[in-house]
Amino acid sequence: xxxxxxxxxxxxxxxxxxxQWEAPYWFVGMEPGGTDDHATYEAWxxxxxxxxxxxxxxHLASSNTRWHGSDCPPMQPTWGHLIELVxxxxxxxxxxxxxxxxxxxxxxxxxxxxxxLVLSALHAPDLKADVPRxxxxxxxxxxxxxxLKQHAPTFVVFYGTSxxxxxxxxxxxxxxxxxxxxxxxxxxxxxxxxxxxxxxxxGWWSEKGREIRAYIEKGVLPASVQPPATPRIxxxxxxxxxxxxxENPKRGKSRDRFGCYRDRMTVAExxxxxxxxxxxxxxxxxxxxxAWDINRHFIRIERS
Numbered sequence: 001x002x003x004x005x006x007x008x009x010x011x012x013x014x015x016x017x018x019x020q021w022e023a024p025y026w027f028v029g030m031e032p033g034g035t036d037d038h039a040t041y042e043a044w045x046x047x048x049x050x051x052x053x054x055x056x057x058x059h060l061a062s063s064n065t066r067w068h069g070s071d072c073p074p075m076q077p078t079w080g081h082l083i084e085l086v087x088x089x090x091x092x093x094x095x096x097x098x099x100x101x102x103x104x105x106x107x108x109x110x111x112x113x114x115x116x117l118v119l120s121a122l123h124a125p126d127l128k129a130d131v132p133r134x135x136x137x138x139x140x141x142x143x144x145x146x147x148l149k150q151h152a153p154t155f156v157v158f159y160g161t162s163x164x165x166x167x168x169x170x171x172x173x174x175x176x177x178x179x180x181x182x183x184x185x186x187x188x189x190x191x192x193x194x195x196x197x198x199x200x201x202x203g204w205w206s207e208k209g210r211e212i213r214a215y216i217e218k219g220v221l222p223a224s225v226q227p228p229a230t231p232r233i234x235x236x237x238x239x240x241x242x243x244x245x246x247e248n249p250k251r252g253k254s255r256d257r258f259g260c261y262r263d264r265m266t267v268a269e270x271x272x273x274x275x276x277x278x279x280x281x282x283x284x285x286x287x288x289x290x291a292w293d294i295n296r297h298f299i300r301i302e303r304s
Contacts, residue, residue: 007038007041007042007044007045007049008038008041008122010041010045010049011041011044011045011049011121011122012120012121012122012132012135012136013121013135013136013139013140014049014050014051014121015044015049015051015053015121016051016052016117016118016121016140016143016144016147017032017052017108017115017116017117017118017121018052018053018054018055018058018107018108018109018114018115018116018117019052019054019055019108019109019110019112019114019115019116019117020052020110020111020112020115021051021052021115021147021150021151022151023112023113023114023115023153024113024153024154024155025086025089025113025114025115025153025154025155025157026114026115026117026148026153026155026156026157027082027114027115027116027117027156027157027159028117028118028119028144028156028157028158028159028167028170029078029116029117029118029119029158029159029160029193030118030119030120030127030133030160030162030163030193031118031119031120031121031122031123031124031131031133032118032121032122032123032124033078033123033124033125033126034064034123034125035123035125036122036123036124036129036131037123039062039063040058040062040064040123042062043058043061043062044058046061047061051143052110052115052117053110054108054109054110055068055107055108055109055116056068056104056105056107056108056109057110067079067103067104068103068104070104071104072097072100073100073103073104074100075096075099075100075103076103077194077195078159078193078194078195079103079107079116080099080103080194081194081200081205082116082157082159082194082205083099083102083103083107084099084205084206084209085157085205085206085208085209085212086102086113086114086209087099087102087206087209088205088206088207088208088209088210088213089155089209089210089212089213090209091210091213094203094205094206094209115153117144119133119137119140119141119144119163119166120133120134120135120137120140122135127162134246134247137166137246138245138249141166141169141170141297144170145169145170145171145172145297148170148171148172148183148186149172149183149184152184152185152186153186154186154187154216155186155187155188155189155212155216156171156183156186156187156188156189157189157191157212158170158171158175158188158189158190158191159190159191159192159193159194160192160193160196161177161190161191161192161193164177164190165242165243165244165245166244167190168244168297168300169244169245169297171183171188172297173188173227174227174300174302175188175189175190175227176190176225176226176227177190177191177192178190178191178192178225179225179226179227180212180215180221180225180226181221181226181227182221187212187215187216189208189212191208236267236303237266237267237268237271238266238267238268239266239267239301239302239303240264240265240266240301240302240303241261241262241263241264241265241266241267241270241290241299241300241301242263242264242299242300242301242302243261243262243263243298243299244297244298244299244300245297245298249296249298253278253282254285254289256277256278256282257274257278257282257285257286257289258289258293258298260273260274260277260278261299267286267290267301270286270290271283271286274286
């Protein structure tokens with residue numbers, strides 16, 4: 001049972017980041033960086049405890065003045081490159097001073113153009129940090145997908161390719177690294193994390209923003225930047241199954257059949273695995289399982 005008096009426990013479920021859902025530019029990352037101290041969750045609760053809050057107000061309320069506390073703050077490594085993308089999209093200069101100005105007053109503001117969103121609300125300095133980052137993952141992915149379809153931003157940039165499976169479930173479409181896909185009228189992009197090594201050359205992020213604008217204005221994507229089309233289920237036994245979640249979500253016999261999945265196995269191999277482990281009767285349910293699991297974003301199918 002959730003401790004409704006504990007701000008951290010509440011934030012782990014309900015807090016999705018900074019800005020407003022109505023913002024036209026969305027950025028979705030893994031988790032907030034920094035130290036996992038209680039002050040940040042207390043400040044979130046004091047500012048209303050809503051799904052999204054104002055970035056600057058939150059940092060100042062939690063006594064973190066580094067990124068907003070002066071007229072010329074240092075550039076936050078992750079935000080800075082994403083801001084370069086925004087400025088490139090808007091046709092504005094993306095020099096260091098412009099980035100710092102945007103960061104101080106506009107990034108993730110409650111009345112601004114950017115929404116800075118996270119899969120997990122729990123702070124971690126890096127991926128090696130021992131935090132329960134998968135807590136409430138299914139519910140959070142579902143909420144992000146619902147908000148995306150409800151608000152239809154101009155674009156969504158997903159950053160950090162190690163989380164691409166979760167990002168695909170949010171976008172409800174396949175994504176490829178440095179590629180694009182449409183979700184309704186929203187252009188979705190998948191890029192490496194801004195602080196990943198090796199880093200991108202100077203000007204890459206602002207050029208990415210200009211590229212996004214060009215594709216949106218044209219309304220058409222070249223085949224070279226799109227993921228391959230997903231085939232219809234059951235038409236080809238050599239189609240490849242890709243698992244999109246890390247935990248078995250089912251119960252009973254369906255849980256046992258789900259446990260036969262292996263990432264990158266073919267449809268035929270899945271049917272054979274179920275037949276060997278559970279028998280012919282259960283194997284007859286495999287195609288129905290595939291349709292069910294795709295509809296709920298547990299798996300996807302790729303042409304072999």
